[in-house]
Amino acid sequence: MTTTAPPPHRQGIRPTRRSPVVRVARWSATRPWRALGLWLTLVVGAIALMAVVPMQSMSDDDYGIGESGRAAEMIRDAGLEQAPSEVVLITADSGALDRTAAEQAYESLRVGAEGVAHVEAVGPPVWAEDGSAMLVPLTLEKGVDDLDSTVEALQDSTAEVAAANPALDIAQTGGESIGTQVDERVGEDLSSGEMRSLPITFLIMIVAFGALIAAAIPVALAFSCVLTAMGLYAVVSVLVPDSGTVASVILMIGMAVGVDYSLFYLKREREERLKGATTIDAIEIAAATSGRAIIVAGFAVIVAMSGLLLTRDTVFAGLAIGAMLVVAVAMVGSVTVLPALLAKLGRWVDRPRVPGLWRLNRRIGTGGISKRLINPVLAHPKTSLAVSLGALVALSAPALGMTLHQGTIDTLPQGLPAVATFQKVQEHFPAERPTLEVVARGDSADTAAVSTALESLGAQAQSDGLAAKANPVVVSDDGRTSVLRLTAVGHEGDEGNEDAVTALRETAIPAALDDLDGVKWVVGGDVAETMDSQDAQRDALPLVVGFVLLLTMLMMWTVFRSGTVALLTTGLNLLSVGAAFGVMTLVFQNTWAEGMLNFTSPGFLVDWVPLFCFVILVGLSMDYHVFVMSRVREGMRRGLSTRLAVEYGVRETASVVTSAAAVMVSVFAVFATLSMLEMKQMGVGLSVAILVDATIVRLVLLPAALVLLDKRLGALRRPERTGERELVPTA
Known part of the structure; x- marks a missing residue:
């Protein structure tokens, strides 16, 4: 009895009817310089936009919501808003505070501050009840659009007084100072994320391909997508301003999906060339298969992210639009400029080879390791399903104790x-x-x-x-x-x-x-x-979750024409999300991981992070499910039994899904090392979910469930509808 699924056809295949994705890919492949020129124009134009149109940040008015939002509006209309302010804290460097020295320092601070533009007043010193500290209030002028230079001048003045009084500890703080330093740290984090994610991703690609050019293409294309999306968002931010984290999200999502989509396409094109197809035919086949999966997966992410717009929250709107832009750019790049590059490079895409890795990849073959892992699952599907399901439920259980709270002073980097x-x-x-x-x-x-x-x-x-x-x-x-x-x-x-x-x-x-x-x-x-912000999120949560799950379910049903596949995909996505939330709760609501990730636990998750992670994960999880299920359907349509088709689908997609998951996990893990707690929480949650999805779900839960649901998968064996793309063997 045959226990291993043979590939349905070993000879090359070509599309008999060209879908729009195939037509675009062929146009790019046959006119590579024109396609590359258009892409370069788009990237350079977006970078120029970013330089000309600075990204707009949210003002206090943009945060208003509910009753508190109406209160702020009434206060502004009446002209009763409080003037921005800073304070200088004076304490003893050691021992008791010398009152005379503190008062002399106050006089120096007052003289220095009064000479700074836009400083309205320096208030009288305020003493702590126990005499251990003095506070110097500084009132700034109302209605000044940019107080950065004022705050910087005050900080310089404060630093001079501190240097002249070494026995005292003199330091400045306030909303403006904190905001400026947080913005600087976000910029440093963004640069750090870029510097670390790029070489890590490149190393993973070298291991995946064993060739330098093939490894460089996905990384370069993904980074160009990030730059393009940031330039486009700079224009959009005029209407939907940045909350301070949009750039980080664009980098994180852009590197992850940009590399993934390129990887999906490049792996399939390479596979078809090895079977004997010409470069153009291989590009068309990759477009008809992986290209189609990329479009479906990309739209799934965009649909999921659009659910955040239902919250009517400016923070969520900015994050959603930033993520949607970079995913859309990555989709376009994968089916346009990538075919052009592959057509121009031809077989040079596999040069120069890394000898050891190249031979190792050839020796392992397609899905060599996953074949050994999946056989026990297919032999004992009920046991495999029960064990893996129990493991994910156990990981998800801590999420029942999840506590959400808006970011506070305790969630900011304490080292600032x-x-x-x-x-x-x-x-x-x-x-x-x-x-x-x-x-x-x-x-x-x-x-x-x-x-x-x-x-x-x-x-x-x-x-x-x-x-x-x-x-x-x-x-x-x-x-x-x-x-x-x-x-x-x-x-x-x-x-x-x-x-x-x-x-x-x-x-x-x-x-x-x-x-x-x-x-x-x-x-x-x-x-x-x-x-009020928490109440608004709580009210919007059922609407967002229902919208995202319903639309992604409809997308899966439309693509695979199977309600069973759509429901199964939704259920597995929820399990991955639940596991991620459980781990996030264990890590960030307790103290045991503080030393590993360099944070101080506030005892809660920042309120916007779980909802944002949910919509991202539902969209990203679709990548693997669409890719694997497309291969399973391909096997079933060519006469394989469900069990052999499942083995074929998992085995043929093993290397690309594993490589793609490694990229995503590494990119998200980099963000878990950054200083902003929101980025840490998001990085851990996304890393765990992708890791679970690419291992437990893809190798155990999904194959076991498909085998057990054999009789309900008849729709996967139906041929394509009239007029759609169909693959047939080439001569």
């Missing part, structure tokens, strides 16, 4: 000077904590009554433990808008702050203001913004 100083400020000065803002708007005739009610509310909030401090009520020039600013009881991220917002909204404010006719009120501020 401004972040470390801010943490010290919170220790010495409890007043430097998140704010709660109660905004009331009514008729100007009610100004006095509203102000009195808000003053009473502030006193009551302190008495009830809802606030640590209440500032005087401020009123707009027209008398219609009044704002009460409260200082939260807990530090940033403290759950007690959220309880205070809930109590204010549900009981305290209605009791204080509901008797005033025509007065509308809302609660905003730092804590309320975090809560």
